[in-house]
Amino acid sequence: MEIVVCVKPVPEAETRLRVASDGTTFDPEGVKFVLAGYDESAVEQALLLKEATPGSRVHVVSAGPSPRTEEVLRASIALGCDQATFVELPASSSTDPVTIARALASAIAKAPHDLVLCGKQAGDDEAGLVAAALGELLGVPDFGYVVDLRWDPASSHLKFQRSSEAGQEIWEAPLPCVIGLQQAWNDPRTAKLPMILKSRKAPIAKVAPGGAPSPPPASRPERFELPPPRLGAKLIEFKTPQEAAEKLVKILREEAKVFP
Amino acid sequence: MTSGALVVGEVHDGHLSSASREAIGVARGVLAPSDPVVGFVAGAAGPTAAAEFAQLGVGRVLHAADPRLDAAPVGAVAHAVATAARAAGVSLVVAGGTTFGRDLVARLAVRWDAAVATGVIELTRDGGTLRARRSVFGGRASETRRLEGERAAVAVRPHAFPAPADGPVPLALEPVPTDDLPAVLVAPLRREIRPPDGGTGPSLTDAAIIVSGGRGVRGPNEFRIVEELAASLGAAVGASRAVTDAGWRPTSFQVGQTGKAVSPQLYIALGISGAIQHLVGMVSSRVIVAINTDATAPIFKVADYGIVGDLFEIVPALTAEVRRVRGL
Amino acid sequence: MARKFARAEMAPHAAECDKAARFPEEIYRKAFDLGLMNLNVPSELGGSGLSLFDQCLIVEELAYACGGMTTSIIANCLALEPILLGGSPEQQARVLKPFCASYHLASFCLTEPSGGSDAGSLRTRARRDGDHYVLDGEKCFITNAPHASLYTVFATLDPSLRHRGITAFMVPRTAEGLTPGKDEEKMGHRASSTSTVRFDKVRVDVGDRLGADGEGFSIAMRTLDQTRTPIGALATGIAQAALDHAAAYALKRESFGKPIAEHQAIQIKLANMAQAVQAARLLTWHSAWTIDGGKKGTLESSIAKCFASDAALHVADEAIQTFGGYGYMKEYPVEKLLRDAKLTQIYEGANEIQRTVIARELLRDYA
Numbered sequence: 001m002e003i004v005v006c007v008k009p010v011p012e013a014e015t016r017l018r019v020a021s022d023g024t025t026f027d028p029e030g031v032k033f034v035l036a037g038y039d040e041s042a043v044e045q046a047l048l049l050k051e052a053t054p055g056s057r058v059h060v061v062s063a064g065p066s067p068r069t070e071e072v073l074r075a076s077i078a079l080g081c082d083q084a085t086f087v088e089l090p091a092s093s094s095t096d097p098v099t100i101a102r103a104l105a106s107a108i109a110k111a112p113h114d115l116v117l118c119g120k121q122a123g124d125d126e127a128g129l130v131a132a133a134l135g136e137l138l139g140v141p142d143f144g145y146v147v148d149l150r151w152d153p154a155s156s157h158l159k160f161q162r163s164s165e166a167g168q169e170i171w172e173a174p175l176p177c178v179i180g181l182q183q184a185w186n187d188p189r190t191a192k193l194p195m196i197l198k199s200r201k202a203p204i205a206k207v208a209p210g211g212a213p214s215p216p217p218a219s220r221p222e223r224f225e226l227p228p229p230r231l232g233a234k235l236i237e238f239k240t241p242q243e244a245a246e247k248l249v250k251i252l253r254e255e256a257k258v259f260p
Numbered sequence: 261m262t263s264g265a266l267v268v269g270e271v272h273d274g275h276l277s278s279a280s281r282e283a284i285g286v287a288r289g290v291l292a293p294s295d296p297v298v299g300f301v302a303g304a305a306g307p308t309a310a311a312e313f314a315q316l317g318v319g320r321v322l323h324a325a326d327p328r329l330d331a332a333p334v335g336a337v338a339h340a341v342a343t344a345a346r347a348a349g350v351s352l353v354v355a356g357g358t359t360f361g362r363d364l365v366a367r368l369a370v371r372w373d374a375a376v377a378t379g380v381i382e383l384t385r386d387g388g389t390l391r392a393r394r395s396v397f398g399g400r401a402s403e404t405r406r407l408e409g410e411r412a413a414v415a416v417r418p419h420a421f422p423a424p425a426d427g428p429v430p431l432a433l434e435p436v437p438t439d440d441l442p443a444v445l446v447a448p449l450r451r452e453i454r455p456p457d458g459g460t461g462p463s464l465t466d467a468a469i470i471v472s473g474g475r476g477v478r479g480p481n482e483f484r485i486v487e488e489l490a491a492s493l494g495a496a497v498g499a500s501r502a503v504t505d506a507g508w509r510p511t512s513f514q515v516g517q518t519g520k521a522v523s524p525q526l527y528i529a530l531g532i533s534g535a536i537q538h539l540v541g542m543v544s545s546r547v548i549v550a551i552n553t554d555a556t557a558p559i560f561k562v563a564d565y566g567i568v569g570d571l572f573e574i575v576p577a578l579t580a581e582v583r584r585v586r587g588l
Numbered sequence: 589m590a591r592k593f594a595r596a597e598m599a600p601h602a603a604e605c606d607k608a609a610r611f612p613e614e615i616y617r618k619a620f621d622l623g624l625m626n627l628n629v630p631s632e633l634g635g636s637g638l639s640l641f642d643q644c645l646i647v648e649e650l651a652y653a654c655g656g657m658t659t660s661i662i663a664n665c666l667a668l669e670p671i672l673l674g675g676s677p678e679q680q681a682r683v684l685k686p687f688c689a690s691y692h693l694a695s696f697c698l699t700e701p702s703g704g705s706d707a708g709s710l711r712t713r714a715r716r717d718g719d720h721y722v723l724d725g726e727k728c729f730i731t732n733a734p735h736a737s738l739y740t741v742f743a744t745l746d747p748s749l750r751h752r753g754i755t756a757f758m759v760p761r762t763a764e765g766l767t768p769g770k771d772e773e774k775m776g777h778r779a780s781s782t783s784t785v786r787f788d789k790v791r792v793d794v795g796d797r798l799g800a801d802g803e804g805f806s807i808a809m810r811t812l813d814q815t816r817t818p819i820g821a822l823a824t825g826i827a828q829a830a831l832d833h834a835a836a837y838a839l840k841r842e843s844f845g846k847p848i849a850e851h852q853a854i855q856i857k858l859a860n861m862a863q864a865v866q867a868a869r870l871l872t873w874h875s876a877w878t879i880d881g882g883k884k885g886t887l888e889s890s891i892a893k894c895f896a897s898d899a900a901l902h903v904a905d906e907a908i909q910t911f912g913g914y915g916y917m918k919e920y921p922v923e924k925l926l927r928d929a930k931l932t933q934i935y936e937g938a939n940e941i942q943r944t945v946i947a948r949e950l951l952r953d954y955a
Contacts, residue, residue: 013517013540017401026401037518098369098376123540125396125403126521127378132334132366141333141448144363163512164359165272165466167455173333173448180363191589193623193636218375218412222391223404233550233566244567245577248549249585251565256547258526260469260494260586556840 001056001151001175002112005046006104006134007076009033009068010124017226024221025095033068035075038119040188042181045149046117047080047189053151059111063087063103063209064094070204078191078199085111085205096217097125101133103209109138110207113176115158120144120180131180141173144180264296265352266345269313269321270360271305276312278418279356284316285424286416287354290385298322298348300436302337303330310433317426322348324436331450334360336441338367344436345372345411352390354383357415358466365413375407378415398521399544419468419525464515467496469526472515472542474500476531476552476571480508485575486530492582498522498542500532516541530571534559551575590646593622594653602654605779606924609771611735612657612779619661620691624650628665628672628814633680634688635668640814641876644821648869651825655928656777658822660693663731663780666815666936667694670740670756673814674799674807683758687738695736697727697785698808704729705941707742708751708805712787714743719794721757723765723787729935733768733783737761741787742804754804758796765790776927812937813886817879820872820892823900823932827865830900830907830925834858837911848910857910861903868896887949894942897932904929 011017011026012034018027035043043060050056060081062069066088073084087103094100108116116138121128128144135142149160157172163182191199236251238244253259265287270277287297299313299321310321324340341364345353353368355361362378369376377392381402384391390407392414407414464470471493473486483503490497498520499513515522517537527545532538534550534557542548543562550563551571560566567574582588597618605612619625627643629635638646643665650658668687671680687694703709712725723743733739738760744753759766769784799807835858838849848854875892879885904926908915915922933939 011397013398014536017397025403026397097366101370123398123517126394126398128362129366129369129376129378132363133370135335136338136367136370139442139444141335141445142363142367143333143448145359162359163463163465165277165463167453167463169453170451171333171448172451177448190592190622192621193589193638194631196589196623197631197636197638218369218409219377219392219405219407221403222406225402225404226400227402230562230564233548233560233563235555235560235566235568238567238569241569241573241577242581244569244574245581248565248567248578249581252526252547252549253585256526256564258469258547 005117007039009072010036036122042117044188057082065091074199078196097127097129105137116178135178142178264350268355269301269309276309282421283354314431319429326438334363336445342372353413361415368413374411374413398540469495472498474532475502590649598653609778633684647821648825651822656779660780667696669811694738697741712743723790727785751805756798756804816889816893820896823896824868827900827903830904834907834910864899868899900929
């Protein structure tokens with residue numbers, strides 16, 4: 001099976017966010033970019049499927065600015081991906097998920113792809129758009145929030161569950177399709193040092209975005225704001241648990257207005 | 261961008277979902293009073309949902325009746341929505357930001373060539389420019405995006421907007437042709453749906469109120485007091501990673517960086533210290549209440565209200581008081 | 589990757605292993621699985637083959653989480669270095685390949701009850717007997733000794749020759765007469781295991797001698813030339829942890845109406861601590877670059893080890909002071925850092941000896 005996994009560089013979770021000088025996005029100065037958490041699960045799933053299905057290969061693709069994008073590609077190679085493709089995009093258009101999807105699609109369409117795996121959303125913009133947009137661009141179905149993905153060679157179908165508001169949906173789908181994985185339900189492996197060292201020298205194919213000229217991004221970030229600092233909890237004074245309960249319910253009903 | 265909007269009607273439990281209802285209000289909020297708002301429904305449940313659209317003031321509803329759409333993946337429905345949007349001549353599609361709605365607008369961005377935004381918490385129009393504000397970085401920041409071009413498709417965050425207050429109008433149901441639906445988009449098969457883990461409560465990502473327990477709850481049996489408080493509030497039940505790692509509740513309960521990201525109206529954290537990995541999963545909740553014996557726990561920095569005390573004494577009292585006030 | 593491992597796997601158990609003096613073999617096995625052991629062994633022989641600089645980056649991250657666990661993890665590098673420096677290609681392939689292929693621990697046996705700094709005066713005897721040497725004597729304060737499967741041992745053919753008689757040997761755990769002692773109760777590095785090793789007529793094949801007769805002292809000194817730098821990194825890791833704890837605490841703790849971080853006394857303390865940590869790190873890196881560039885680096889590595897270990901002790905001390913009474917309580921993490929920092933001034937060449945080495949190297953330039 002030819003498995004393609006799409007990854008994205010995102011600021012690491014502990015980053016202290018600052019607004020950029022033009023006010024439209026966050027300040028990337030000093031920010032450490034890492035493989036998005038959901039993408040770690042996608043890479044892990046790709047590798048598990050490869051290990052379960054002899055003759056499979058994992059091709060990792062990412063679209064974004066240099067050097068953070070090559071770095072996450074190398075991190076994916078260190079985990080065990082067989083080949084990597086980098087589609088370079090300027091930082092300005094990397095904020096538009098549809099542009100990213102188009103860039104990824106142009107690279108994926110040129111290579112063999114039976115299954116395309118993505119993390120469902122990334123920890124930065126959390127748009128969750130790429131997997132579905134990729135499905136539309138490649139002309140195949142997409143499924144988001146997938147957990148528990150398995151390939152059944154007997155029926156030549158992918159069997160999986162997805163979490164939705166309705167509950168756990170059980171699906172079967174033929175290939176090709178795009179799957180957007182839920183995070184961390186599989187236990188992503190940690191790259192071992194020898195693989196990390198080898199990944200430093202691994203080749204990464206670089207392709208220009210798109211065959212036909214891509215339309216300009218239709219959604220542009222205009223303003224990036226940090227919320228006003230939370231002042232900390234108003235502590236409720238009480239002498240008995242009963243008093244605490246009564247005061248809290250009153251606050252929730254009258255002041256916060258969130259009581260059902 | 262003023263030639264009307266199409267609101268996608270999603271069906272939950274046989275009815276038009278609350279997220280879809282909220283979407284109606286959002287659409288009205290950016291249109292001129294004379295611009296039409298049209299509804300879209302699909303499959304066998306379509307007519308029921310359409311009637312509910314009409315109850316909320318949306319009389320013209322396009323119905324893609326093709327039975328294949330009942331259990332089809334979102335790509336097939338997006339195909340039909342694009343056809344409907346073109347037929348209705350609208351320039352805006354609004355959907356509730358559910359797992360379905362978000363994927364739907366993503367596909368529309370390509371199929372219908374539209375600017376797209378998901379998780380929208382504020383949608384405004386200024387002349388011809390549509391702006392969407394959304395929460396990013398786990399609720400630690402927000403961005404406002406300008407949606408350019410002639411068409412836009414947005415998915416709005418559930419529970420962030422009020423339901424519309426318009427009165428009922430007569431229903432006019434119109435069919436949407438789907439003969440050009442590609443076979444590949446309907447080939448996948450949905451075999452069944454199992455209700456969410458944790459039994460009868462709402463699912464975490466959908467809930468307006470969540471009660472969550474952490475290490476301070478001490479054990480799997482004691483965790484029941486979290487569930488009892490949740491039941492009294494009609495809330496979903498969540499847990500910190502410490503709880504799911506310890507096996508006290510399944511991983512599906514986990515809220516946090518490696519679990520689910522939630523944004524309810526009210527989040528009650530019991531015995532949760534507030535490590536950053538948990539906070540990024542719930543900090544965008546509208547109101548946060550924390551109960552913990554440790555006054556220095558980081559959770560009190562992000563909570564709006566806090567009780568420093570023993571949750572084993574406070575929570576049962578709270579559950580009793582909630583039941584009393586709600587007449588349960 | 590090292591940081592992720594250190595913070596996720598080592599740090600959560602550091603306090604518990606320190607309290608109980610537990611040797612967390614399961615953590616060491618995980619470190620081995622991820623390739624964090626045997627860093628100095630070339631990759632053809634099964635190690636990670638890292639430059640000294642890369643080793644320093646890893647060692648600092650591990651030590652940030654726990655100095656004791658780091659000592660045990662990098663003890664292999666110390667023990668295997670004599671084989672890399674003094675062993676023949678045949679010996680290296682025969683011994684190191686299987687050693688590095690799966691989880692094993694090794695111990696470097698130089699120190700004796702009557703001689704640590706004065707290594708030239710060691711008394712463990714090696715007597716030639718046909719195709720064998722027979723080892724008799726006792727080593728002490730040997731890291732990993734109770735758990736090791738391989739020992740690199742320094743013994744003398746003739747005490748009157750002092751350092752010229754010292755010869756290096758590889759001895760497997762299975763050798764008859766080799767007995768590791770009981771785990772010592774230590775002030776710090778309690779997750780690491782330290783004990784005596786007794787040699788009672790231990791027969792070592794001549795093929796397991798490293799280098800020539802009398803070359804042992806030179807091998808030992810050249811080994812320490814290599815290992816001083818990572819110890820500087822270890823000390824830096826402890827110092828950084830102490831600084832981070834102190835700074836975070838200073839922002840939260842209030843006295844006289846404001847966070848103590850706003851009091852000048854604390855600010856000056858933190859500033860001095862930060863200077864010490866950065867200097868320790870850069871001296872260590874400078875030493876690593878110098879040696880990676882092919883130079884001997886004795887001066888640079890002695891300065892790095894000496895400065896960084898003194899800095900770690902001082903920074904940990906100031907961190908406890910910043911915490912005040914809480915710093916003195918075992919419930920808080922800083923007192924452990926002081927206990928762990930202390931050893932870095934003593935082992936791998938006591939700082940007094942480092943100073944004489946520095947002086948000697950320095951004056952050579954002026955002679």
